[in-house]
Amino acid sequence: MTAPNRPPFAPEIEQALSRRADLTVSLRPDEIPQLRSRAATANEEDFTRDGEFHLSRHRARDPRTGASPDVVLLRPRDRPEPVPVLYHVHGGGLVAGTAFDDLAMATELASGVGMAVASVEYRLAPEHRYPAAVEDVYAGLRWVAANAPGLGLDPKRIVISGVSAGGGLAAAAALLARDLAGPNLMGQILVCPMLDDRNDSDSSRQMAGVGVWDRTANETGWSAYLGAQPRSEAPVYASPARATDLSGLPPTYVDAGSAETFRDEDVEFARRIWAAGGAAELHIWQGGAHAFDAWMPEAALSRQARRTRAEWLHRLLVEHLLAEAARSGSTT
Template sequence: MTTRPLVDPELVALLDQLPSIELNEAIIKQVRTMTQTQRFSDLPSFPGIEVTEHFVPGPEGAPEVRVLLYQPTTEIRPVPALLWMHGGGYVMGSPEQEDLMVKKVVSVLGCVAVSVGYRLAPETHHPGPVEDCYAALQWLHTHTSKLGVDPARIALVGSSAGGGLAAALGLLARDRGEIPLAFQLLIAPMLDDRTCIMAEPHPYTGEFIWTREANRFGWTSLLGQEPGGPDVSPYAAAARAEDLEGLPPTFINVGALDLFLEEDLEFARRLTRAGVPTEFHIYPGAYHGFRMVADAQVTQIAARDQLTALKRALRIQ
């Protein structure tokens, strides 16, 4: 059975253009190189945004963390800030891959953004990636005055594995009690390693882009062991957290054909049960990564929903 007939007609064509790659340790470096060397000559320019590279203090005993800092050049300070975590299944990706999306958000909101180049698995297992993100959050919070950022309006943003890191970072920040967070925006977040071992997986999700096989490789790479075991930390897989009280208001969206549909639904349900203000959207006909089809109506609706939520949460007129 294929779920292709359920795909939004505007999203179908991309499925024929993307190569079918089975992720494994032997090929992952090649995949990273392929994605990093892509050039996008037709991307719009954003003259009102300054982008600079920084290397901030990393976790104790670990290397510095590379970040890209996005600053609007015309806004009156202080402004809100986003700590942004890219996707890639924990095994690939870089801040550059979401450069256009970050710039669009910064341009519309007039905020600062810090995009984190966290270490990747399988070279770096948990807790390396989330601790890198926490180090970047500490740097942002410490430098709010210098950056013209309102420390009461810092939000976490992430997509896919980056959404999983954002959710885990929200838990870590809550439990350490050092840095207040105003909001977390989780785009098709990768939250639960137990999806890999479901006895009855959802029959209509996970056929395209990010499959069950890729998901197992991603989680195994991050954890350094087979997913689904009893001792997985909630700072690795946020869905493992027993207590979700005290987390910042949360926005989650996901496609109806996305492998992460049910784990995201369940996380949203549990957030509401814990008294966390939660907004959740499902987009019919949408698979994982559907926003790659930028001109599709469903992509534009999702982008609008995300911006509306950020504006409201960060008190942007």
């Protein structure tokens, strides 16, 4: 059987892939401990040494589910309060990562527009299967919104974001916020999100054995999270691509590489938001591998992706302020 044709990597990305033996292509269940052991080891000092942010840790508790994740909060110094919040969910295929992973990307994005960053420490599979991770993410989100005034944060300006598995969990938390008791989100930023447990798209088959996080790795992550339950019964809050109703979601930014496993499910998610009457902006970066701007931030394509993401967030904040001013003017 011949291998399917696949889109090419951008030259910079392809060269970097050939040099980076630490990047995960395929992942099998017995390799999860190795993935965790070689994960990046960012810590508090990495985000506070330049004095831009004040870091604090908090325990969020949700009496509804019993979830009690830690939340790392980075508040910008010398900014008038209340400040908007980027609520960030780290990646790691549902099986690895910490609240400090991807945080450099989140703080760079937030810094440009004067936002605080809250990052949640959710439980990992396979030790903790669904719904542990999404319950933790949602518990942290509710805690941030409920405690925002006392923390100098603006509960009306919360944007949820996530990378890879974190993007899928962010999308699931946005569905929960819509369907349950809020909070109302100003927007969501889904960076190469892991949305669909079915793992049967053209892009999933194209990228088998190449790039970063291929079809085998994806199956390992989803199986660890969902366990033995039949896939046809996977809940929408586990696998957001299975949601039949994507109406009522906040403005959404989705991006991914053209040469990655999640490309097709991410395109489809944005298309279905549009079909439901929602607002979504979609960018597929030609030649990009999975999470390319996280592991090769210096590449020209990575800089373009981060710049475009930041421009969208800036527009979202400006549009919110204009809408608030218009509402205020209509009541005077």
